Amino acid sequence: MSDLTVRAPAEMSAPAADRPQRGALATLLRTPSFLVGAAILLFWGVCAAFAPSFVPYDPYADDLLNTLSPPSAEHWFGTDQIGRDVFSRVLTGARDILTIAPLATLVGTVAGTAIGLVTGYFGGWIDAIVGRLLEVMLSLPLIIVALLVLVALGPSTPTVVVVVGLVFAPLVARTVRAAVLSERHLDYVAAATVRGEGAFTIMVTEILPNILPPIIVEATVRLGYAIFTIASLSFLGFGVQPPSPDWGLSIAENYGVLVGGFWWTVVFDTIATASLVVAVNLVAESLQRALSE
Amino acid sequence: MPHALGRFFAKRLGLSLLTLWLLSVVVFLGTQVLPGDPARAILGPLADPRAVAALNEQLGADRPPVEIYLSWVGGLLTGDMGQSYAYRSPVAPFIGAALVNSLKLAGMVFLIVVPLGIGAGVLAALHAGRPLDRAISVAGLSLTVIPEFVSSIALILVFAVLLRWLPLSATWPTGAGPLVQMQHLLLPALPLVIVLFGYIARMTRAGTVEALSADYTRTAVLKGLPWRTVLSRHVLRNALLPTITVIAAQMGYALGGLVVVESLFRYQGIGSLVLGAARAKDFAMLQAGILVIGGFFVVTTLAADLATAMLDPRLRTGGRR
Numbered sequence: 001m002s003d004l005t006v007r008a009p010a011e012m013s014a015p016a017a018d019r020p021q022r023g024a025l026a027t028l029l030r031t032p033s034f035l036v037g038a039a040i041l042l043f044w045g046v047c048a049a050f051a052p053s054f055v056p057y058d059p060y061a062d063d064l065l066n067t068l069s070p071p072s073a074e075h076w077f078g079t080d081q082i083g084r085d086v087f088s089r090v091l092t093g094a095r096d097i098l099t100i101a102p103l104a105t106l107v108g109t110v111a112g113t114a115i116g117l118v119t120g121y122f123g124g125w126i127d128a129i130v131g132r133l134l135e136v137m138l139s140l141p142l143i144i145v146a147l148l149v150l151v152a153l154g155p156s157t158p159t160v161v162v163v164v165g166l167v168f169a170p171l172v173a174r175t176v177r178a179a180v181l182s183e184r185h186l187d188y189v190a191a192a193t194v195r196g197e198g199a200f201t202i203m204v205t206e207i208l209p210n211i212l213p214p215i216i217v218e219a220t221v222r223l224g225y226a227i228f229t230i231a232s233l234s235f236l237g238f239g240v241q242p243p244s245p246d247w248g249l250s251i252a253e254n255y256g257v258l259v260g261g262f263w264w265t266v267v268f269d270t271i272a273t274a275s276l277v278v279a280v281n282l283v284a285e286s287l288q289r290a291l292s293e
Numbered sequence: 294m295p296h297a298l299g300r301f302f303a304k305r306l307g308l309s310l311l312t313l314w315l316l317s318v319v320v321f322l323g324t325q326v327l328p329g330d331p332a333r334a335i336l337g338p339l340a341d342p343r344a345v346a347a348l349n350e351q352l353g354a355d356r357p358p359v360e361i362y363l364s365w366v367g368g369l370l371t372g373d374m375g376q377s378y379a380y381r382s383p384v385a386p387f388i389g390a391a392l393v394n395s396l397k398l399a400g401m402v403f404l405i406v407v408p409l410g411i412g413a414g415v416l417a418a419l420h421a422g423r424p425l426d427r428a429i430s431v432a433g434l435s436l437t438v439i440p441e442f443v444s445s446i447a448l449i450l451v452f453a454v455l456l457r458w459l460p461l462s463a464t465w466p467t468g469a470g471p472l473v474q475m476q477h478l479l480l481p482a483l484p485l486v487i488v489l490f491g492y493i494a495r496m497t498r499a500g501t502v503e504a505l506s507a508d509y510t511r512t513a514v515l516k517g518l519p520w521r522t523v524l525s526r527h528v529l530r531n532a533l534l535p536t537i538t539v540i541a542a543q544m545g546y547a548l549g550g551l552v553v554v555e556s557l558f559r560y561q562g563i564g565s566l567v568l569g570a571a572r573a574k575d576f577a578m579l580q581a582g583i584l585v586i587g588g589f590f591v592v593t594t595l596a597a598d599l600a601t602a603m604l605d606p607r608l609r610t611g612g613r614r
Binding site for chain 1: 311312315316319320323324334431434435437438439440441442443444446447449450453454461546548549550552553556557567568571572574579583586587590591594
């Protein structure tokens with residue numbers, strides 16, 4: 001009997017956490033900026049998964065007799081410095097960034113959520129020490145921290161995923177910690193404590209489901225910045241490595257010939273990168289609005 | 294009252310020093326402990342073990358890590374940043390010259406983005422909820438996520454290649470006056486303006502909307518002050534407080550963005566110096582460059598906190614908001 005009355009607040013809070021999410025979906029499907037962003041994302045997602053099977057040329061095949069040729073009927077986006085078909089490369093170029101960026105976001109969100117839950121739930125000296133360490137991480141420009149570690153460990157896809165993920169973790173942790181702080185003193189947490197549930201169980205099964213909306217929003221925002229950061233790292237030579245058709249890498253390889261008027265070698269990669277980051281951002285912003293309503 | 298302000302300053306200063314110290318540990322771990330063996334990292338996996346051992350001895354990397362750290366920090370405190378492996382000369386003069394160049398570029402960025410961002414933010418707030426507000430917000434949010442190298446390519450193509458309005462190179466001829474220097478810095482500054490504009494506009498808009506609906510604004514309007522006076526004396530003075538902190542935080546970000554922009558426009562700043570050091574595995578230069586960037590960020594954040602405290606009577610008297 002007493003067990004039932006104590007459990008009640010936890011059960012009651014569950015539908016309250018669910019409702020905004022279900023209403024949010026309906027709101028999202030009526031938001032033009034969400035639909036535009038999602039359509040662009042879907043396009044690049046399909047390219048990332050299937051482009052090699054439908055592009056007209058092998059994105060890696062050079063053609064040294066046909067270098068830097070302008071856009072034409074055979075080569076819609078022209079060819080690059082070693083005669084590779086730019087159209088085929090731009091479409092297949094979505095693959096690396098759309099693999100690495102979501103994985104890095106996943107690493108950052110999971111690590112950041114864990115840190116945020118622990119610091120927010122326990123508070124005290126753990127919170128003080130971890131908080132200070134995170135602030136130091138945040139006091140350096142992200143790209144510089146990523147550079148520092150990538151130089152030390154050498155650039156490879158798993159390293160980029162882990163480094164960018166860990167660089168983002170403090171930002172996620174900050175958001176999660178704030179959300180935990182506003183939940184920690186609610187009745188359902190007290191009820192679980194009285195029931196004798198352990199700290200870990202309370203954090204994962206009680207608090208976490210209730211703070212999912214801000215975590216989802218944070219993850220989408222981070223995905224946008226992960227694409228930004230990884231594309232920049234690839235451009236600098238510390239991300240995706242040649243001969244990948246990755247956009248940042250292609251721009252780095254070809255921007256030297258821009259002054260010569262060979263604009264087609266970089267412009268399409270530029271448009272592709274910009275469209276992807278703006279699309280993710282539109283989705284993130286619409287999600288944020290929908291979930292906060 | 295000044296007592297509370299003094300304590301606030303002392304606390305902030307203490308936290309900044311602590312952050313600086315932790316920063317030095319992080320940088321040290323990243324450049325000395327993580328690579329395991331600096332000489333092996335420099336010479337590559339195929340190098341002769343004897344050459345590696347000799348280079349480690351020359352770099353002083355064969356000592357225990359704590360000893361290396363202490364001598365590095367001791368050197369920093371006396372102005373000795375160590376020896377560059379790539380240039381075979383002291384690091385400090387390179388850092389100094391590069392920092393001056395970077396500050397010129399960052400100054401150019403802020404000269405453009407601060408009035409533009411604040412102006413757009415106030416404009417959006419005055420039209421809150423209407424299409425102009427939505428347009429400024431969406432444009433700001435979308436521009437913020439465009440990587441600098443992407444917008445740089447577009448800007449180079451339009452302004453340097455097609456229209457030929459602006460010089461492509463960021464480096465001006467020797468002995469050029471301030472105006473010519475600014476002309477050369479305009480194109481490299483714009484990609485960072487594009488990234489930073491959204492943040493500043495958004496913060497200004499939020500602050501202005503809040504101030505517009507505040508009681509003191511209503512009182513000022515009701516007592517018959519001209520709208521222009523209400524806006525400048527009551528609304529903006531309160532609205533711009535949080536914006537100062539954001540601008541300072543963006544200074545730190547700008548220095549990170551400089552890595553991309555400076556290397557793209559071949560400008561000799563702290564960003565391209567750090568990138569060059571990273572590519573050459575010149576650890577002494579990398580350590581010093583990153584520490585200077587982090588230290589610069591700590592100093593600007595501290596300055597912003599102090600400026601906010603001086604301007605905000607609630608913080609000045611020790612009251613919490």
